[in-house]
Structures are given as structure tokens and as C-alpha cells.
Amino acid sequence: MFEKFLSHDVQYLRSSEIRDLLKLTEGKNVISLAGGLPDPSTFPVEDIKRIAEDVISSKPEISLQYTPTPGITEFREQLVKLASLRGITGIDPTNTFATVGSQEALYMTFNLLVDPGDYVAVEKPTYLTALNVLRARRPNYVGVPLTPEGPDLDSFESSLRRLKAEGKRLKLFYVIPTAQNPGGTTMNLNDRKRLIELAEEYDFLIAEDDAYGFLVFEGDSPPPLKALDRSERVIYLGTFSKILSPGLRLGYVIASKEFINELELLKQNLDLHTPSLTQMIAAEAIKRGVIERQIPIIRKTYKEKRDVMLQAIEESFPKDAKWSRPVGGMFVFVWLSEKFDTVKLLEEAMRRGVAYVPGSSFFYDYSGRNTMRLNFSFPSKDELRRGVEILGKLLKEVSA
Ligand SMILES: Cc1ncc(COP(=O)(O)O)c(C=O)c1O
Structure with missing residues (x-):
């Protein structure tokens, strides 16, 4: 009903796929590697x-x-x-x-x-x-x-x-x-x-x-x-x-x-x-x-979590996958072999209890369909291990 009242420019607004995704995982038993929230234990x-x-x-x-x-x-x-x-x-x-x-x-x-x-x-x-x-x-x-x-x-x-x-x-x-x-x-x-x-x-x-x-x-x-x-x-x-x-x-x-x-x-x-x-x-x-006091605490927390995520990926992702080894920040980016479509795969991943952000959202031309972004700052270490393991198993099944 509102459409006819909206300004011309509204058609260029895009919702953030991440926010939409977070909505889908709300209240469900899904380990979210999708968001980008800081670890609340780092708030002073x-x-x-x-x-x-x-x-x-x-x-x-x-x-x-x-x-x-x-x-x-x-x-x-x-x-x-x-x-x-x-x-x-x-x-x-x-x-x-x-x-x-x-x-x-x-x-x-x-x-x-x-x-x-x-x-x-x-x-x-x-x-x-x-x-x-x-x-x-x-x-x-x-x-x-x-x-x-x-x-x-x-x-x-x-x-x-x-x-x-x-x-x-x-x-x-x-x-x-x-x-x-x-x-x-x-x-x-x-x-x-x-x-x-x-x-x-x-x-x-x-x-x-x-x-x-x-x-x-x-x-x-x-x-x-x-x-x-x-x-x-x-x-x-x-x-x-x-x-x-x-x-x-x-x-x-x-x-x-x-x-x-x-x-x-x-x-x-x-x-x-x-x-x-x-x-x-x-x-x-x-x-x-x-x-200045807080920064070293945050760095330590995230370094530990990054290490947990990288190790879990190493153990469970397909051998032909590549991923970043970030020296900072909150995310690992994964490049899978070309046959994967991470947009299509997401629903099954969520059904199995883990969410990620399909990487194509981060490409201006929506390429990168074989990529995904994983967050390590917010989930607990145990969730990081379990989430990556579920995902790795799914990826291996699909590539088999
Ligand atoms: C690269 C980058 N820029 C900007 C922002 C926006 O941050 P904020 O609006 O909370 O300052 C974020 C948040 O995740 C980010 O990752």
C-alpha cells in the first residue's frame, strides 16, 4: 500500500543480509558464525x-x-x-x-x-x-x-x-x-x-x-x-x-x-x-x-578464539578449501572450490544448526558464490569448535 508514496530513491535501498540472517537464527538452536558482534565479556x-x-x-x-x-x-x-x-x-x-x-x-x-x-x-x-x-x-x-x-x-x-x-x-x-x-x-x-x-x-x-x-x-x-x-x-x-x-x-x-x-x-x-x-x-x-587498558584484553580474547576457529577449520574443512589467517579483527574468510554455492548451502547448514554469511554479499557484483565469512569474536570456543565441525562435515558431504 505504501509503495506508491515512496520516493524514487527508496528502490536503491538494500537490507543487510546479515541482519536478515540474524533474524532467522533468533530463538533457534543455531550456532551463528554469521554475525559480527563483539564478545560482551570485553565490555568494561x-x-x-x-x-x-x-x-x-x-x-x-x-x-x-x-x-x-x-x-x-x-x-x-x-x-x-x-x-x-x-x-x-x-x-x-x-x-x-x-x-x-x-x-x-x-x-x-x-x-x-x-x-x-x-x-x-x-x-x-x-x-x-x-x-x-x-x-x-x-x-x-x-x-x-x-x-x-x-x-x-x-x-x-x-x-x-x-x-x-x-x-x-x-x-x-x-x-x-x-x-x-x-x-x-x-x-x-x-x-x-x-x-x-x-x-x-x-x-x-x-x-x-x-x-x-x-x-x-x-x-x-x-x-x-x-x-x-x-x-x-x-x-x-x-x-x-x-x-x-x-x-x-x-x-x-x-x-x-x-x-x-x-x-x-x-x-x-x-x-x-x-x-x-x-x-x-x-x-x-x-x-x-x-x-588503553581494554585493548590488550580484547586482543587476547580474539586471538584465542581465532586460533580455535583456525584449528577447527584445519581439522574439518575439505582439503581444497582456502581460508584467511587474519592477524586481527573478527572474521575468517573461506574460499571453497568453484563447485560450491554458499547461498544455496546456507539453508541446509542452518537446518543442521550452524549459520554463516555467504561471501557473495561482500562482492559488489555478487560474485564469490563459493566463499563464506565466519565470525569468531562472538561464539564461545565450544560453539566455534562445534559450528565449524558441523559445517566441515556438510562441505565434505557435498563435495564427495
Ligand atoms: C569494516 C567495518 N566498518 C564499519 C563498521 C560499522 O561499525 P559501527 O557503525 O558500529 O561503528 C563495521 C562493523 O562491523 C565494520 O566491520
Whole structure:
């Protein structure tokens, strides 16, 4: 009945397959390797309780009041400090912007930059919900294949050359350089430098999604592209979802002042400002060292769970399957032999008690039908073992 009233643009909205899936598994006896929830045991509950009480009683005129659109000054000052832990220096609070999760930052960034028909590069595969936002902008895609080392920059450079030869121009590359979701890859320092050089040579912007930058649990986390950016081409998106609590819905952007001004204009139309209370809680959590204390705990938890998942996969998946060995983040990505269709297989997997996300959701062209994403941050270790074992058995049966 509502259809005739809806605006033209509504047809480009896509529901997140993951959310739909989670709905299907609700209340059922299914081990979900599908979601992307943090392990709730990593939430610093007591600290957040204490801080919330403190900021409400000591500064109600800020924490309960309307506040400026780009963010509360105290929070933006603390963002500068947090960014320095990722090696981002040479910025001040006016280079920062508070958002409702990094999801809102993605929405605003793509809406500010991408017109229908613009050329936008994305990794193949890439973060599903970012793709859904992009789809609504109707760009032309440049797919950058993911290798075990991250995006294939040789292939990307050929695409850039080809576009240039055709008189076209890439506008934006949306990239997740560290602990990529879903691919599990992390770019090395040389590739990071090369990507920045390509952006300068071919004159495009980079939207760097660093959702998992603090969650590297093996080796050092390489500096984000933003730390190497000398020409203000990188729009950096960060989040508190993985290092404090996703329910706070708090993210941030670090970018040129020019871009921050544009974000401010858009956000005035969207939601006026990010909730004051959550900004104050996060600012205080950084100030009191809660986040710095919590990060090693989260890394340890996820490293252990990753190891459990990798071992279970090794033991039970078909021998011709390949999978990522992520040094951080929350996911393992699996490439099965070409004969598998993970979309079709999902129903039977769920019937047997395990859910995953079919990998094609993460490809802008819905290719990758033989891939799947498995989450290791939320299920218990026992569920990880059992879930992978059920899945491995099913895969072997199908390939037999
Ligand atoms: C790569 C990536 N970017 C962005 C987000 C969005 O996070 P949030 O909106 O909770 O900050 C996620 C969440 O899973 C993610 O994996």
C-alpha cells in the first residue's frame, strides 16, 4: 500500500543480509558464525557505569544538553589523543568529527562525494553495509581483487591507467587496510605507501575504514593510511564499537577541515549531533585510560578464539578449501572450490544448526558464490569448535 508514496530513491535501498540472517537464527538452536558482534565479556561494564554516573552528575550541562554538530570539544580533544595511538599526528580537534557509529560516517562520506555514475573503487570482497550505502549512490565500480596481502595494487593500477586512457577518472577508493572485513587481510607498509602515491598521481580520495586498527593481535598494526597522508586525501573512519561498546553507537572521522565542514552541513540535516552522553563517556574512557587498558584484553580474547576457529577449520574443512589467517579483527574468510554455492548451502547448514554469511554479499557484483565469512569474536570456543565441525562435515558431504 505504501509503495506508491515512496520516493524514487527508496528502490536503491538494500537490507543487510546479515541482519536478515540474524533474524532467522533468533530463538533457534543455531550456532551463528554469521554475525559480527563483539564478545560482551570485553565490555568494561563497571568502568562505563562509573563514568556515566560521573559525567551526568558533574557535567549535566554538557552530557544531557544539545551540543555542537561536529562534536563536543572535550571529546574531539580526546580523539586527537586516540588517533596518536594509531600513529596519526599533525591534526587538531578541528580535524575530527563525531558520528553515530562509523556507519553514519560511511553514509555521510558516500553521500557527500559520490554522484550516480562516478567511479568508485572497492575491494573484492568488502564490507557489506558500506556496499549497501554505496549501491544507493549508484556509482560505477572498479573492483580491486583481494590477495592474501590485501588489495592487488598491480591490478588496481591497470584499472586506473585504463580509466585514464578512456578519459575517465576514479573519484574514491573505499578501503579497509587493516584486518579487512570480510577478507581478513592486512596491507603491508610498502603497499600502503604505494596506495597513497597512486592517489596523488591519479588524483582520487581514499575513504579508509580502520574499524579493526586497534584489534591487531599478531605482530604490529601497520600505521593507517591517514598516518602516511601528506596531501589530505585520506578520510579516516574510526569507531568505538570494537574497543568500548557497539551499543554506544559512536564513531568518528579524521579528515581535512574542508571535509569536516561538509560533514557538519550534512549532519545538521541528518540528526543535529551525535548523542552528547556517549561522547562524554568515550572522552572520559580515553582520559582515564580505560580504552588503553581494554585493548590488550580484547586482543587476547580474539586471538584465542581465532586460533580455535583456525584449528577447527584445519581439522574439518575439505582439503581444497582456502581460508584467511587474519592477524586481527573478527572474521575468517573461506574460499571453497568453484563447485560450491554458499547461498544455496546456507539453508541446509542452518537446518543442521550452524549459520554463516555467504561471501557473495561482500562482492559488489555478487560474485564469490563459493566463499563464506565466519565470525569468531562472538561464539564461545565450544560453539566455534562445534559450528565449524558441523559445517566441515556438510562441505565434505557435498563435495564427495
Ligand atoms: C569494516 C567495518 N566498518 C564499519 C563498521 C560499522 O561499525 P559501527 O557503525 O558500529 O561503528 C563495521 C562493523 O562491523 C565494520 O566491520
